[in-house]
Amino acid sequence: MATFWWCGLGLLLGGYxxxxxxxxxxxxxxxxxxxxxxxxxRRALGALGPFFLANEVWLVAAVGVLFGxxxxxxxxxxxxxxxxxxVLLLGLVTFTASVQLRSRRPGAxxxxxxxxxxxxxxxxxxxxxxxxxxxxxxxxxxxxGHPVDDVLALFTPYALLWGLGFVALFCLQGAxxxxxxxxxxxxxxxxxxxxSSALPLxxxxxxxxxxxxxxVTGASWLALVVVLTAFAAFATVLFGLRTGRYRLALxxxxxxxxxxxxxxxxxxxxTILTSSVDPAYALTLDAAATAPETAxxxxxxxxxxxxxxxxxxxLAWRMNRTPVDRDSLLHF
Amino acid sequence: MxxxxxxxxxxxxxxxxxxxxxxxxxxxxxxxxxxQTRATLxxxxxxxxxxxxxxxxxxxxxxxxxxxxxxxxxxFGLTWTGLSAFAGDVFGAPLAIETLVAFFLESxxxxxxxFGWGRLDKWVHLALVWLVTLTAYASTLFIMVANSFLQNxxxxxxxxxxxxxxSFGALFTNPALVSSLPHLISAxxxxxxxxxxxxxxxxxxxxxxxxxxxxxxxxxxxxTSLVGSILTVNQGFAQFGELKMYxxxxxxxxxxxxxxxxxxxxxxxxxxCSLAGTLLLFRNWLTRARPLLYLMVPAIALPFAAAxxxxxxxxxxRQPWLIWGKLRTADALAGVGAGQILFSFIAFSLLFLILxxxxxxxxxxxxxxxxxSASSPAEPELPVLSGV
Numbered sequence: 001m002a003t004f005w006w007c008g009l010g011l012l013l014g015g016y017x018x019x020x021x022x023x024x025x026x027x028x029x030x031x032x033x034x035x036x037x038x039x040x041x042r043r044a045l046g047a048l049g050p051f052f053l054a055n056e057v058w059l060v061a062a063v064g065v066l067f068g069x070x071x072x073x074x075x076x077x078x079x080x081x082x083x084x085x086x087v088l089l090l091g092l093v094t095f096t097a098s099v100q101l102r103s104r105r106p107g108a109x110x111x112x113x114x115x116x117x118x119x120x121x122x123x124x125x126x127x128x129x130x131x132x133x134x135x136x137x138x139x140x141x142x143x144x145g146h147p148v149d150d151v152l153a154l155f156t157p158y159a160l161l162w163g164l165g166f167v168a169l170f171c172l173q174g175a176x177x178x179x180x181x182x183x184x185x186x187x188x189x190x191x192x193x194x195x196s197s198a199l200p201l202x203x204x205x206x207x208x209x210x211x212x213x214x215x216v217t218g219a220s221w222l223a224l225v226v227v228l229t230a231f232a233a234f235a236t237v238l239f240g241l242r243t244g245r246y247r248l249a250l251x252x253x254x255x256x257x258x259x260x261x262x263x264x265x266x267x268x269x270x271t272i273l274t275s276s277v278d279p280a281y282a283l284t285l286d287a288a289a290t291a292p293e294t295a296x297x298x299x300x301x302x303x304x305x306x307x308x309x310x311x312x313x314x315l316a317w318r319m320n321r322t323p324v325d326r327d328s329l330l331h332f
Numbered sequence: 333m334x335x336x337x338x339x340x341x342x343x344x345x346x347x348x349x350x351x352x353x354x355x356x357x358x359x360x361x362x363x364x365x366x367x368q369t370r371a372t373l374x375x376x377x378x379x380x381x382x383x384x385x386x387x388x389x390x391x392x393x394x395x396x397x398x399x400x401x402x403x404x405x406x407x408f409g410l411t412w413t414g415l416s417a418f419a420g421d422v423f424g425a426p427l428a429i430e431t432l433v434a435f436f437l438e439s440x441x442x443x444x445x446x447f448g449w450g451r452l453d454k455w456v457h458l459a460l461v462w463l464v465t466l467t468a469y470a471s472t473l474f475i476m477v478a479n480s481f482l483q484n485x486x487x488x489x490x491x492x493x494x495x496x497x498x499s500f501g502a503l504f505t506n507p508a509l510v511s512s513l514p515h516l517i518s519a520x521x522x523x524x525x526x527x528x529x530x531x532x533x534x535x536x537x538x539x540x541x542x543x544x545x546x547x548x549x550x551x552x553x554x555x556t557s558l559v560g561s562i563l564t565v566n567q568g569f570a571q572f573g574e575l576k577m578y579x580x581x582x583x584x585x586x587x588x589x590x591x592x593x594x595x596x597x598x599x600x601x602x603x604x605c606s607l608a609g610t611l612l613l614f615r616n617w618l619t620r621a622r623p624l625l626y627l628m629v630p631a632i633a634l635p636f637a638a639a640x641x642x643x644x645x646x647x648x649x650r651q652p653w654l655i656w657g658k659l660r661t662a663d664a665l666a667g668v669g670a671g672q673i674l675f676s677f678i679a680f681s682l683l684f685l686i687l688x689x690x691x692x693x694x695x696x697x698x699x700x701x702x703x704x705s706a707s708s709p710a711e712p713e714l715p716v717l718s719g720v
Binding site: 054058059063078082086100104105297302305308319320331 | 409
């Protein structure tokens with residue numbers, strides 16, 4: 001049952017990064033799409049429109065499952081990276097609220113909201129990178145899993161590399177999304193932005209893999225599978241961009257965005273959390289899981305609603321997959 | 333520096349902000365769903381425009397409900413780690429189900445509803461607004477199940493230093509839940525009803541030309557407030573008996589008196605006002621009673637004040653327990669440095685304050701603008717269409 005829910009959590013988190021990643025990417029790229037051109041900015045945000053609310057809540061569901069199915073991991077992983085998670089939430093709240101409120105009043109000033117979108121997306125991207133980078137090396141917690149009171153321990157060079165890598169990753173994802181669903185006048189620019197984010201992202205993937213392989217001990221064979229998937233997905237994105245097949249590049253870059261979280265999940269299975277300061281600490285999957293009865297109960301509710309959800313979100317995509325044009329409904 | 337009071341204050345602040353928004357969300361979406369049903373069944377054209385106008389206000393309010401909710405959810409793992417370690421097997425279930433079954437679906441359906449205007453079949457679109465409403469109610473149910481468990485930990489037993497779940501069903505028949513849930517839902521109806529009535533009153537004071545539009549809106553607002561306040565007062569008093577069973581002596585605490593008195597006062601005032609308002613609907617006397625209209629606008633704030641008081645009564649009375657009789661609040665606190673908790677308290681409070689003020693300013697400006705006339709689009713300078 002613990003393995004089942006670990007896969008469920010992986011699905012939700014992978015879904016979150018695969019979907020919400022392009023929200024943050026479009027948010028970060030927004031100033032690069034023509035700052036003074038309100039109509040163009042609205043069409044870029046409108047491209048996200050039908051999917052935005054649904055994308056963001058994958059995270060809420062993932063954290064719900066984390067609490068429900070792995071209550072003994074939830075406290076360790078958030079409290080252990082307290083400052084990072086707080087900053088992540090500040091960015092996330094600013095971004096989510098700004099997107100939803102920006103265009104509500106006709107003819108109103110939108111500068112502060114646009115700033116909130118871009119800054120919020122940037123903070124969110126960097127914080128996710130830092131957080132996951134920390135999880136690869138282990139959190140700064142003592143032998144009992146209690147956080148050590150040292151904020152700077154969360155800002156190691158390796159984690160900072162991940163922070164920067166995530167900016168490039170989400171920018172690429174946002175640009176590819178705009179190439180698929182953005183308005184026609186943005187396609188060329190989106191493609192250019194995608195190409196310029198691909199280079200730093202490639203560098204990040206190579207450096208993070210080599211560096212990680214050198215410092216991480218006890219990696220499982222599944223981790224290798226995830227890393228290979230990431231490189232294969234990245235190659236597919238490059239191929240899609242080169243040949244103009246954006247509809248191929250989009251699912252590939254979404255898969256690529258899901259891989260860092262999946263990597264963290266399988267890296268040292270069955271150990272799921274380690275400490276960077278005390279090698280004695282190791283939390284295993286079974287120790288983190290809830291009682292089997294609770295896990296089974298959750299499955300009764302979760303499986304039908306997940307199936308319904310994926311069907312509904314797929315239909316929403318089918319309905320709205322064509323590029324934004326003059327007749328599109330732009331809510332955001 | 334002691335981390336406990338800061339951590340408690342932080343959770344209280346986040347929850348208060350969250351509560352202010354979800355309360356209106358829940359009441360307003362019910363009324364929007366009723367308006368859209370009547371419009372779809374072939375009512376007057378005003379009903380479609382009413383659905384759009386009130387739906388637009390609903391969507392603005394919803395935005396802050398989500399973001400404050402996300403922070404609340406994370407705070408269990410950030411600050412109150414003892415709760416998941418001790419009672420995760422029990423408390424985690426309703427919380428996880430809420431996010432998966434209710435909230436996740438609610439947001440997805442809401443997205444479809446917003447972008448389905450004029451695109452979807454009208455019956456499918458109507459079904460969506462009801463799905464949004466139902467999932468919002470389901471959300472309330474599961475969150476109240478979780479909260480009631482903290483008040484009165486039924487359906488579980490301690491074993492090896494943690495709580496184990498015996499019966500999931502017992503969580504739903506918890507005496508701490510059975511009256512408080514309808515009390516809360518009907519309070520949200522009052523909040524929505526007062527909001528719609530107050531905004532309509534403002535437009536009558538400004539001598540609006542949209543007489544039919546706001547007359548109908550006000551009628552729905554007043555009737556919703558009446559239904560809500562009868563049920564709220566009734567279910568509020570029903571809780572006194574149940575409270576004696578699971579938290580005896582709670583209401584004798586000194587800190588409980590003022591908020592309890594204020595809540596009961598506002599409750600009866602709301603009942604009286606909506607009763608009088610309903611009687612004055614006869615021949616539309618209400619829309620012409622200008623002195624009353626002046627009172628209705630500031631009265632929008634009353635249900636919010638009562639709700640915060642009610643929440644204080646319920647949660648302050650639980651201290652020093654996080655889970656009544658089982659886990660002390662002080663023992664549930666994570667071993668995070670007080671300085672870090674202070675930083676997050678200040679940062680979140682400031683951010684929420686800025687966003688809440690911005691949201692309310694936006695809400696009031698759009699409410700004062702009134703509905704768009706059927707012919708002219710919102711932003712003629714942009715060759716794009718707005719949704720709701």
